[in-house]
């Protein structure tokens with residue numbers, strides 16, 4: 164028997180033993196959980212039998228309350244234990260499927276024994292709960308596995324650095340109790356295993372990568388020192404994967420202080436949200452909060468305006484090049500994304516401190532009860548040193564007091580008596596009950612009839628004023644629309660003192676016209692909300708301690724500044740790729756990824772240059788599409804070269820595309836994307852081909868994507884991946900503007916195993932400089 168076979172046998176024996184221990188832990192837990200479940204069902208069904216309910220006397224009321232409280236505490240305690248048991252059971256189930264994936268033998272300096280450390284997705288203790296049979300991959304000692312090859316090695320612990328020598332590093336694939344493969348590995352974790360993992364079919368849900376995390380990815384996952392961690396990583400380098408494993412790491416490392424509710428991920432669209440949603444549960448952790456920037460804007464401005472979304476904006480940018488206002492709008496999108504525009508708004512705010520805030524009048528029953536001038540003069544009568552938002556609070560208090568006085572006067576009016584008579588039964592009953600209650604506690608009851616009338620009047624008044632008061636509390640008396648528009652007029656007048664783009668007036672007109680129609684353009688939404696916040700008072704989310712921004716190259720400097728203000732207590736992990744910047748507002752020299760310098764000691768930057776998603780052949784091709792692409796490293800996984808098919812007729816394009824799609828399906832590719840430049844192109848393709856192929860059309864409203872063949876616009880495909888990608892039409896008609904180069908690159912880099920491009924007419928200029936050796940030209 165060879166040395167390796169002997170080792171394999173020994174390792175299999177250990178696996179057998181671990182499986183037995185997992186089984187006995189499961190049995191024990193089942194036993195305990197079963198009892199608990201019965202307890203909970205019992206307490207729930209007998210809840211009301213076991214409490215003493217008596218509302219007759221005040222004393223009885225107290226006793227009833229205590230009794231319910233006790234019973235409730237008992238139930239909560241049992242439910243908590245049940246949840247814990249359930250979680251443990253799920254972890255054991257997961258371990259049973261695959262107990263561990265790695266082993267390092269570490270000889271700590273000064274110690275006699277060598278420790279054998281086995282790593283899995285969660286830890287497992289022996290039967291006496293004394294020694295670790297499996298270490299959680301996030302434990303401090305586990306970082307040895309990701310960071311070192313056999314030889315001198317060290318790891319960080321909260322108590323300090325531990326140094327020693329790594330004597331062995333081994334990697335396993337274990338499934339259902341059997342070692343399927345075992346390798347001795349070097350620094351980079353098992354190319355063999357990575358080959359296997361990456362060679363698999365793409366999935367409609369992202370997978371966890373804990374067993375094959377690479378050293379540079381581990382730096383991201385375990386970073387603890389930086390307030391802002393910026394990761395510039397090439398397409399497919401594992402940014403999203405590293406981000407999600409980092410969330411799992413933080414939840415483990417700070418389990419006593421941070422929970423999933425304290426972590427938030429901003430992602431590019433809702434389909435991406437569902438794509439990544441299974442990774443953390445797979446690792447035994449609860450999902451962090453997830454949102455998109457657009458969803459946030461909607462939640463804040465959606466009740467005031469029809470908000471344009473970034474997808475509608477990009478459709479305009481890509482399609483409407485012949486619109487006479489096209490250039491103006493594009494310049495506006497860029498300018499309004501900049502910190503120069505934020506600075507302009509800040510300047511305007513200083514003038515607002517002195518004059519110019521606009522308020523809405525307050526009407527009641529068709530009559531103005533407080534005029535906008537009255538509000539304005541009260542506001543400007545307040546001490547100027549008080550911030551605008553604090554003065555707004557004072558105005559709000561003043562208005563509410565004023566309303567209370569008006570309420571009293573109104574109570575005696577005829578309309579109140581009339582409305583009181585028309586109250587429906589339910590409302591009347593409420594008043595009647597109140598009357599009864601008052602009589603019970605109040606000895607000096609006077610004429611019930613008179614009292615009832617008063618109460619009814621009060622009820623009617625309260626109900627009528629409620630919406631006004633609510634609106635006042637929410638700052639509804641501020642005329643934000645007029646303030647934003649006035650700011651635009653003011654900026655036109657003061658143009659000379661700002662670095663405004665040419666045609667600024669035309670740009671403002673564009674916004675003015677839309678706002679008049681109750682529509683807010685995407686480029687105006689963040690600035691508008693920013694201005695609103697400075698006036699009404701900044702809203703902050705102090706609960707979030709770690710903010711993750713994925714595809715961050717597509718955020719404007721203004722949006723970043725806004726997010727920093729919104730999450731003041733949060734550390735940030737910002738992940739992106741400057742070569743995948745597809746939105747006009749982000750094509751800015753102040754893009755966070757444009758610089759490679761760390762701006763201060765709170766910021767760290769990490770670069771990922773190796774692409775794992777695509778085969779070497781695809782990476783060698785896509786590298787040629789972007790300047791500086793030669794620095795991108797491909798992982799050694801081999802496949803066919805990408806292909807380009809040039810056709811001159813639409814019919815032949817469709818025929819060729821159908822043949823290729825069917826071939827990809829026959830080869831076993833489960834997720835195939837036909838990527839078009841725009842949504843309108845997708846719609847045409849879908850309509851033309853849906854009778855010949857089983858297709859699904861993806862739009863900005865799609866929440867999840869399924870296996871099969873999908874037709875998807877380029878900008879929605881970002882962040883996700885497919886076994887096979889077909890570029891519908893990469894002709895110079897479609898992709899010719901320099902600003903579209905990155906969009907094209909993003910589309911091509913979605914392919915894991917196969918990339919096929921079709922061109923109706925001459926191919927795009929982006930392909931002109933690509934090394935001809937890196938792709939095949941197909942003849943029809």
Ligand SMILES: Nc1ncnc2c1ncn2[C@@H]1O[C@H](COP(=O)(O)OP(=O)(O)OP(=O)(O)O)[C@@H](O)[C@H]1O
Nearest residue numbers: 372375376377398399400401402403404775776882
């Ligand atoms: N260490 C790793 N082990 C196994 N698979 C990995 C590893 N790193 C990345 N991958 C795989 O590579 C693919 C790309 O990863 P991911 O989507 O995280 O990259 P990305 O940098 O966010 O890509 P993009 O910017 O192009 O959207 C995924 O299939 C992921 O599972």
